[in-house]
Every structure is written in structure tokens, then in C-alpha cells.
Amino acid sequence: MFSIGTLSRRTGVKIPTIRYYEDMGLLPEPERTAGNQRRYSQAGLDRLGFIKHARDLGFTIEAIRALIELHEHPDHSCATANAIANAQLSDVQAKIARLKRLETELQRIATHCDGSGTAGDCYVLTSLADHSLCETAH
Amino acid sequence: MFSIGTLSRRTGVKIPTIRYYEDMGLLPEPERTAGNQRRYSQAGLDRLGFIKHARDLGFTIEAIRALIELHEHPDHSCATANAIANAQLSDVQAKIARLKRLETELQRIATHCDGSGTAGDCYVLTSLADHSLCETAH
DNA sequence: CTTGAACCTCTAGTTCCTAGAGATGTTACG
DNA sequence: CGTAACATCTCTAGGAACTAGAGGTTCAAG
CATH class of the missing domain: 1.20.5 (Single alpha-helices involved in coiled-coils or other helix-helix interfaces)
Structure with a gap:
């Protein structure tokens, strides 16, 4: 499990930005420790990497939301x-x-x-x- | 004298944007009619044209502020x-x-x-x- | 003089974050 | 096990450059 700081270091996405993506619904709400701190799985890390890459390429949050939706449903058409x-x-x-x-x-x-x-x-x-x-x- | 709508039509700058530029101090406050409507002189129109052109070229509001300042003082260095x-x-x-x-x-x-x-x-x-x-x- | 277009101010929303305050949690060391 | 030092929490506000809307007033033409 990774803390938000670890995720930030590994992806280059700033901590407040990670929380912002969570608010925007791009990142699922992660588990929490007993003391209410976020703990991410590998899947969470991968997801953030996907978002970061898409943002770097200039996709909007809305476009990324749609891309994630597709990524979650491998059987859907990729049109x-x-x-x-x-x-x-x-x-x-x-x-x-x-x-x-x-x-x-x-x-x-x-x-x-x-x-x-x-x-x-x-x-x-x-x-x-x-x-x-x-x-x-x- | 020109109304704000005339200025807008002549420069292609939307009315709320003209008022915004006034708030930002890029446009001097124009005269008003008895009923409180803005009336611009040719100088006002020219100034807005200058701003529009600079914005189209991607200059920031701050940069434009500095450029206007220079434009107002023809004796200053243009460095x-x-x-x-x-x-x-x-x-x-x-x-x-x-x-x-x-x-x-x-x-x-x-x-x-x-x-x-x-x-x-x-x-x-x-x-x-x-x-x-x-x-x-x- | 009336009507309809144009204008007024003010507030809030847009996009994608970033910064800061003030409180709380976690961890490494001795 | 205690205590520093550091990380994280929530919440609010700001930034750039506008845009949109509400609710109300003024202007110009007929």
C-alpha cells in the first residue's frame, strides 16, 4: 500500500492535485488507515499514471473520464x-x-x-x- | 462618442470583456451619460484595439499593462x-x-x-x- | 409616449489546479 | 515507550481571463 506522498513522488503529480482528481471522480476513493490517511493499491498507482499521461498529452478531465470508463470495460468498442x-x-x-x-x-x-x-x-x-x-x- | 456595444462590434471584444478590462485597469474609465451608460472617445476605441491585438498575440494582461504604460510615455526607452x-x-x-x-x-x-x-x-x-x-x- | 433593444451592477461559474491555515497522524530514534 | 520531525488531513481561497445570468434601468426610433 502506498501513501499519497509516495504516489506523488512516483507519478510526479502533486498531492493536492491527486486529491483534486479524487474529487473529480477520476480516482476512486482509496482505503484509509485508522487515522484517516489515504492508502493506495497498485491499481490506484496505475490509474494515476494513466491520468498523468493523458493530462500531459493535453486531454481534458472530461476526455480522461471517458477514456477511463472505456478502460474499465474492455469489451466495449473502442470507437x-x-x-x-x-x-x-x-x-x-x-x-x-x-x-x-x-x-x-x-x-x-x-x-x-x-x-x-x-x-x-x-x-x-x-x-x-x-x-x-x-x-x-x- | 461610442457606446460599449459599438466598441464591441468594432473590435470584436465582447461587452463583458470590455468591462473586465476596465476593472483590470487596462481601459480608463470612460465618460458616462446622464443615465450612467459608458461613452467612449476615439482614444478609447484605439486603446481597446491595442489590447485586443496584444491579447490575440498571446500577451498576458500584465504584459499588456506594461506595454500600455510605455505607449503612454513616448519618451521612455523601448527596451x-x-x-x-x-x-x-x-x-x-x-x-x-x-x-x-x-x-x-x-x-x-x-x-x-x-x-x-x-x-x-x-x-x-x-x-x-x-x-x-x-x-x-x- | 411607448416599445424593444441595449445597457447597468453584481454574483457566480468555468478549467485545472495551487497555496495556506490549523489540526491530526505516523514513524524513526534513543 | 516517548518525542521529535515529518506527512497527511480538511477546508477555504486564489489565480487567469474571461463568460453567463439575474434583475433592473436607459436609450433611440417610430
């Missing part, structure tokens, strides 16, 4: 899991596309200003004030 | 503005790098599962449960 993963992939790709546009714009803005002038003719500030100077949509 | 823009650029680049790693992993996971099987041998779920299957760090 939902596939759909969730693909939705997450699209989401990540959309974010990358957007951030690349921002990167282009920020590079343009930042390289036109070396920080040696005054705010009055700073390209950073001028650009922000006048969107028409931008080359890409954002 | 700070330059530093803020470069910090934002680095931030965006770091996010892109991370998301690209996630994209790789998600692609790998999703393409191994076409959604036709059962949860028991779903690669999406197996991957989440076993981090060692991953090829990149995240």
Missing part, C-alpha cells in the same frame, strides 16, 4: 477512444497552426526593434496599435 | 517593450515545440487504432496506461 484521440490530435494541430502564425508576427515585430530607441517610435508598440501592419491573420 | 515581445516570442516557440511532440505521439497512438476493435486491446488506451510505449518526452 469512442479513437474519436477522442483524433479530436485531441486535431486540437493540437490547430493550436500549432495558430501559434506558428503568432510566431511569424512576433518575430517580425521584435526584430524591427532592438530596444535602443524610445517608446515613441518603437515598432513593437506601433504594431500593436495598428493591426494593418500585420502580415498574417490572427 | 522593456522589446524584452516583453521577445519573452512572448520565446514562450510561443516553446509551446510550439511541446505541441509538436504531442502531435507526434498522438498521431502514433491514433493511427494504431481505427476504432473498430474493443477497448480491451485498444492502442489508445494501452498507450495511455504504459508510458514506455512513447517515443518522445512530454
Whole structure:
């Protein structure tokens, strides 16, 4: 049996976050000692690892809830899991596309200003004030 | 003079968000009609445009506060503005790098599962449960 | 002058945690 | 077996950047 601190060390998930996941229903309520402290089984540790991994990949709590539900029922179709993963992939790709546009714009803005002038003719500030100077949509 | 709704339509910033920016001190308190409604000048509209543009580029409220402060003092050095823009650029680049790693992993996971099987041998779920299957760090 | 759209303030909710207070439990050492 | 030192408990609040809703007032057009 593992204490919450051990779980935290082994998974890299902070203690309050573990309790938060329990409140959210992602982790089942573990056994307790006579003094009311949480004691986890290997299954609890594995479950937290699953959640951590999914969070690292950017899945929302809701998506993880659905994935766990499927994980608990090995006989169910995995179409939902596939759909969730693909939705997450699209989401990540959309974010990358957007951030690349921002990167282009920020590079343009930042390289036109070396920080040696005054705010009055700073390209950073001028650009922000006048969107028409931008080359890409954002 | 513009009403808050006009400002909203012209900038694409929602009305409650405009009031929120006012609360946060990014927008000065505008004049009011006898009936207590906000009436903005062209300067107010321009200011909101500046904020909107900066938010679209991902600057935080705090960063925008600093940028506005500089914008108000054209005689100050623009070194700070330059530093803020470069910090934002680095931030965006770091996010892109991370998301690209996630994209790789998600692609790998999703393409191994076409959604036709059962949860028991779903690669999406197996991957989440076993981090060692991953090829990149995240 | 009336109607309907727009506006007002205020509170609370969203997401995913994080921080802190104050109390209690567990464990290793002597 | 006692006592430090450390871990854990619950509960509340905060943070970022909004968004939503209730309940009430004002504006502008006809």
C-alpha cells in the first residue's frame, strides 16, 4: 500500500492535485488507515499514471473520464477512444497552426526593434496599435 | 462618442470583456451619460484595439499593462517593450515545440487504432496506461 | 409616449489546479 | 515507550481571463 506522498513522488503529480482528481471522480476513493490517511493499491498507482499521461498529452478531465470508463470495460468498442484521440490530435494541430502564425508576427515585430530607441517610435508598440501592419491573420 | 456595444462590434471584444478590462485597469474609465451608460472617445476605441491585438498575440494582461504604460510615455526607452515581445516570442516557440511532440505521439497512438476493435486491446488506451510505449518526452 | 433593444451592477461559474491555515497522524530514534 | 520531525488531513481561497445570468434601468426610433 502506498501513501499519497509516495504516489506523488512516483507519478510526479502533486498531492493536492491527486486529491483534486479524487474529487473529480477520476480516482476512486482509496482505503484509509485508522487515522484517516489515504492508502493506495497498485491499481490506484496505475490509474494515476494513466491520468498523468493523458493530462500531459493535453486531454481534458472530461476526455480522461471517458477514456477511463472505456478502460474499465474492455469489451466495449473502442470507437469512442479513437474519436477522442483524433479530436485531441486535431486540437493540437490547430493550436500549432495558430501559434506558428503568432510566431511569424512576433518575430517580425521584435526584430524591427532592438530596444535602443524610445517608446515613441518603437515598432513593437506601433504594431500593436495598428493591426494593418500585420502580415498574417490572427 | 461610442457606446460599449459599438466598441464591441468594432473590435470584436465582447461587452463583458470590455468591462473586465476596465476593472483590470487596462481601459480608463470612460465618460458616462446622464443615465450612467459608458461613452467612449476615439482614444478609447484605439486603446481597446491595442489590447485586443496584444491579447490575440498571446500577451498576458500584465504584459499588456506594461506595454500600455510605455505607449503612454513616448519618451521612455523601448527596451522593456522589446524584452516583453521577445519573452512572448520565446514562450510561443516553446509551446510550439511541446505541441509538436504531442502531435507526434498522438498521431502514433491514433493511427494504431481505427476504432473498430474493443477497448480491451485498444492502442489508445494501452498507450495511455504504459508510458514506455512513447517515443518522445512530454 | 411607448416599445424593444441595449445597457447597468453584481454574483457566480468555468478549467485545472495551487497555496495556506490549523489540526491530526505516523514513524524513526534513543 | 516517548518525542521529535515529518506527512497527511480538511477546508477555504486564489489565480487567469474571461463568460453567463439575474434583475433592473436607459436609450433611440417610430
